Amino acid sequence: MPGHGRGPWWHERFQEKGWRITPAREVIMDILHNTKEHISAADIYVKAHAVNPAIGLTTVYRTLDMLEKTGIVQKFDFGDGMARYELINNPGAKDHHHHLICLNCKKIIDYTEFMEDEVDFLEKTEKKLSDKYRFKITGHVINFYGLCKECGSGR
Amino acid sequence: MPGHGRGPWWHERFQEKGWRITPAREVIMDILHNTKEHISAADIYVKAHAVNPAIGLTTVYRTLDMLEKTGIVQKFDFGDGMARYELINNPGAKDHHHHLICLNCKKIIDYTEFMEDEVDFLEKTEKKLSDKYRFKITGHVINFYGLCKECGSGR
């Protein structure tokens, strides 16, 4: 049960990996927790910097990289020039969801409507793939692309 | 039925859109056709340039952009720094498939194993989303992330 140890849930995950607990990492994890939207490295940097001006953008990138590889955050590319990050499979993570992306105006719709079915389905697929390719799957991205209501009408 | 008009299938799609048929576009469409792998803008540029040195990289980017927005090609970001493109939903397109991406070594596994089921499932989902959000869906991307056989063993 949670709350057993001392610090936040992710401390032990860091320790398992042999990663040090640093002020910068504390702040970044905290920001990730308290952000619902997909957030960019620059966004995180601004917030982190507000809390602790010593934290640099480079560290933000390095930390996100690390978190991605461990499956703690999912990195997204919505085609608007910068990557976005989101906590997954963990306390504080937003409900699992997928995306509709407008190729014209870049609007992103998060949908959760049909997730029960989708998640069921995907779990089976993940299992099959995992077995067949000996691949340890930590996350997935499903994006549907097209034109939104506004952009689809005209051209 | 195909083969009715004069040129290749995509001529009419361009004409519908009011786009001009140009040498650069002919070459690029041709390259897209004859390439199985996901191909980058730079790759296309090299091949196009070999055929016709007048074709510039800028045009390659502009054309791919246009093709993406029309749903003729799908743009992929596999996290290795440059986008990849692939013909979809059209003659010459590779069989529909999804991806397993290793977060560590960036290896990409195209899998087609369970596609029948997945495609069935996705079509239903697309229909539902399309209706609910009045969103015209032209393509989708499904990526599973994790660690491949080689990278998963150790750390």
Next chain:
DNA sequence: CCTGTAAATGAAAATGATTTTCATTACCAA
């Protein structure tokens, strides 16, 4: 509580894919 050491950090510079600018060319409807 100290210490040694490898990991972590940040500032600054480098990188490199993609975009923008702008003057020139070429498609194609009339």
Next chain:
DNA sequence: TTGGTAATGAAAATCATTTTCATTTACAGG
């Protein structure tokens, strides 16, 4: 054939992300 406009490419600009490197810091051991 021609005019108007879309398309093009070379070169410069952008800008997110990465690399370098000198300095700092977490923390295992003593």
